[in-house]
Every structure is written in structure tokens, then in C-alpha cells.
Amino acid sequence: MAEKILMKGNEAIGEAAIHAGCQCFFGYPITPQTEVAAYMARKMPKIGRVFLQAESEVAAINMVYGAAGSGVRVLTSSSSPGISLKAEGISYIAGAELPCVIINIVRGGPGLGGIQPAQSDYLQATKGCGHGDYKMVVFAPASVQEMVDLVQEGFDVADMYRTPVMVMGDGMLGQMMEPVEFKERQGRQLPSKDWATTGLRGKREKHNVINSLFLKPEELEEHNRKLQAKYREIENNEVKYEMYNCEGEVDIVIAAYGITSRICKNAVKMLEKEGIKVGLIRPITLWPFPSKAFEEMCGKTKHGFISVELSEGQMIEDVALAVNGRAPIHFYGRSGGMVPTPAEIANKIKAIVGGAK
Incomplete structure (x- = not known):
């Protein structure tokens, strides 16, 4: 190791x-x-x-x-x-x-x-x-x-x-x-770079041109x-994503990536103690976007999705395209370098789902 x-x-x-x-x-x-x-x-x-x-x-x-x-x-x-x-x-x-x-x-x-x-x-x-x-x-x-x-x-x-x-x-x-x-x-089996501009090497009869x-x-x-x-x-x-706490039916699904997703996981744990089940989809590839993960959760969420971002709402467009009108989409974001706390995210979700169960 x-x-x-x-x-x-x-x-x-x-x-x-x-x-x-x-x-x-x-x-x-x-x-x-x-x-x-x-x-x-x-x-x-x-x-x-x-x-x-x-x-x-x-x-x-x-x-x-x-x-x-x-x-x-x-x-x-x-x-x-x-x-x-x-x-x-x-x-x-x-x-x-x-x-x-x-x-x-x-x-x-x-x-x-x-x-x-x-x-x-x-x-x-x-x-x-x-x-x-x-x-x-x-x-x-x-x-x-x-x-x-x-x-x-x-x-x-x-x-x-x-x-x-x-x-x-x-x-x-x-x-x-x-x-x-x-x-x-364990690396992939990668193609040779016979296109590279390395002069007349091997059996090459003319120079490669890249343009x-x-x-x-x-x-x-x-x-x-x-x-x-x-x-x-x-x-x-090449699509990569993580689904966290998404087993069975949930009250709402968070979409978050990067450092924000770690903050959201703490919010999920806080809400679970209050009887609110929250799932999280974390895109690891932002492009290509993991649309199928959102499609999978459309029929399992009572209150739809919430995109949580350190922006004024940019990923929400891809979430909306993936959901395609099949569930409501909400948003919570901070910008300018402000970072949300787990409590802030939890309070926003409680306001959407109607408080503790």
C-alpha cells in the first residue's frame, strides 16, 4: 500500500x-x-x-x-x-x-x-x-x-x-x-501517437501537419x-458520478459537485435526524453530464431536486435538461466567495419539504 x-x-x-x-x-x-x-x-x-x-x-x-x-x-x-x-x-x-x-x-x-x-x-x-x-x-x-x-x-x-x-x-x-x-x-490501452509532429521517424515518408x-x-x-x-x-x-443515500424513495434529491457536495453530505445527515430523507447526486464529470442518474431518481423523489452551488445557478440548467419537466427543481447558492453551511442548506430543504417529519 x-x-x-x-x-x-x-x-x-x-x-x-x-x-x-x-x-x-x-x-x-x-x-x-x-x-x-x-x-x-x-x-x-x-x-x-x-x-x-x-x-x-x-x-x-x-x-x-x-x-x-x-x-x-x-x-x-x-x-x-x-x-x-x-x-x-x-x-x-x-x-x-x-x-x-x-x-x-x-x-x-x-x-x-x-x-x-x-x-x-x-x-x-x-x-x-x-x-x-x-x-x-x-x-x-x-x-x-x-x-x-x-x-x-x-x-x-x-x-x-x-x-x-x-x-x-x-x-x-x-x-x-x-x-x-x-x-x-492500471493505465488504459492507449492509441499510438502516430499523428505527432516528430519529424521523419520510422517509416514515415512525409511530415505530419497539425492544424x-x-x-x-x-x-x-x-x-x-x-x-x-x-x-x-x-x-x-466516460460519465462519472456518485449517488449518496439514494436507495428507495426520498423527500428530495440534492445535485452538488466538488467541495459543495461535501457540505451537502453533512446537511443530509442533519436532516436524517429530523426524519427527512435526502439523496445526493454528485457529478464527477460535469461534461459529460450524468443525466441518467437524474432520470433514475425522477420517480423516487417527492419534492424533486435542488441544485446547490457556489454560483448564482449554472449547473441547474443541466439538471433541468436531465429531469425534462418530470419533477420540480429548486436552487440554493452562494456566490462571490461565500460558502454555505450545512445548516443553511438544511433550512432551505426544510422550507421546501415542509419541515421535520
């Missing part, structure tokens, strides 16, 4: 990437994720790998494009305003079908906002933060250990589908310390249809 180490979330991200074989890190400091870059600055040169602090987020994401194009595993990290600056580059990476892992340790917004934890980048991440018809896999860890596991899995998923993968935590997960272990993973530019509309449409087929494959194979 691997030894457990007490680590800050941001630093655990860096170590997880190193364990996953990440060869290059390009980034730029921004609170509350700066420790990711600081950790990689200390560790990567010592093991013969590349760390580079770019002059901007725009430069960093284009360096990711170049390194990913050569076939190596590459990581970048930022926080909300920095991800906005990377958006064009992320679209280019998706269009060129290049694998990489992008970390977003979310802070409150809009604009410069604040440096406290938030989940208000949900729509940016899940609906394509750049231009064009593209998607990226979005993982939402709820603990430092899960952050470690999903960063490592993210590299495999990126290589499997030639796609950018985002691991989206929040400022609280990035800054908190928890014991973690770096387990020996996202298609000047003929019929060729661009064909490329888009190829991407959409890949996204359908990801939706079929």
Missing part, C-alpha cells in the same frame, strides 16, 4: 501530473492556483522535465499547443480570469485534436472578482469556453485525493480521445491540506462531424 502524504491541494496536483508522466508545464501565476506553478518550478527541472513561466496566459496555452503537438504529456493551470484568456487557445487545441490537461482552480467573479472559492465557471467549462462547436471533458473532484486521481486519469482520457481535459476545482480544494497517496495505476484551419467549408463541416462523433463516444464511455 502506498504511503499517505499530507499535501496542499495545488501541490498534490503537480505531483499527480509528474506521476502521470507529464513532461512539460507552462503557466502563469494567479491566485488561488499559484502553488501549482510554484511546485512544478521546484520539481520539474530536477527530474529533467520542462517548466516555463510564460509571459501571459495567452502565451502559456499556445506553448501547450506546441508541446502537445509533439506528442508529450503537457499540463497548464490557472484560475478563472486566466482561463478566460486561454479560451482561444483551448479552442485551437480542441480543433487540432491535441491531448492536454488544464487545471482551473475557480475563484469568484465576474471580472477580477475576488480570490475566494467559487463554482461560477461551470458554464464556461462545460459549454465550450472558446469559439466553435467543441467540448472538453471536465472533471470535478471533491477532495485532494480525488484531485490526484482525476489529474492522472485526465492524462489518459486526453490521450485516448485526443482532446483537452479540464480538472476544475475551487479555491478551497486548491488551498486545503489532506492526506493523499499516489497509487500505482485547426479548414478554408473549404465542406472540409470544416466534415471535421466538425468527426469531432461530434468523438464527443458522443466520450458521452457513452
